[in-house]
Amino acid sequence: DWTKGNSSVAQERRALVKRLTALRHAHPALFDAPLDWLDTGKPESVYAFRRRLPEGAITFAANISEQTVDVGLDGRMVSLVPHGFFCSAFSL
Numbered sequence: 001d002w003t004k005g006n007s008s009v010a011q012e013r014r015a016l017v018k019r020l021t022a023l024r025h026a027h028p029a030l031f032d033a034p035l036d037w038l039d040t041g042k043p044e045s046v047y048a049f050r051r052r053l054p055e056g057a058i059t060f061a062a063n064i065s066e067q068t069v070d071v072g073l074d075g076r077m078v079s080l081v082p083h084g085f086f087c088s089a090f091s092l
Contacts, residue, residue, distance in 0.1 A: 033051040034052055035049050045067070057090060061073055062086075065082060066083075068082060
């Protein structure tokens with residue numbers, strides 16, 4: 001519904017998409033490597049995946065909910081704010 005395009009929710013989502021796009025362009029592994037979806041136990045709130053390269057991997061998670069969500073990623077608990085994301089790079 002384009003009539004709601006200037007609402008605060010729409011503006012927050014546009015800001016998130018811009019941040020995700022910038023992150024994607026800054027880290028080619030986010031779009032040019034095999035993708036493994038991760039089970040966060042909260043599929044209605046968090047999307048998470050890992051991309052592996054010969055020299056390492058990147059783990060990415062995005063909170064698509066309106067609430068702060070705690071999930072286990074890369075062996076630690078991560079708290080994701082509403083519409084926030086987590087990115088971690090490590091060597092294999």
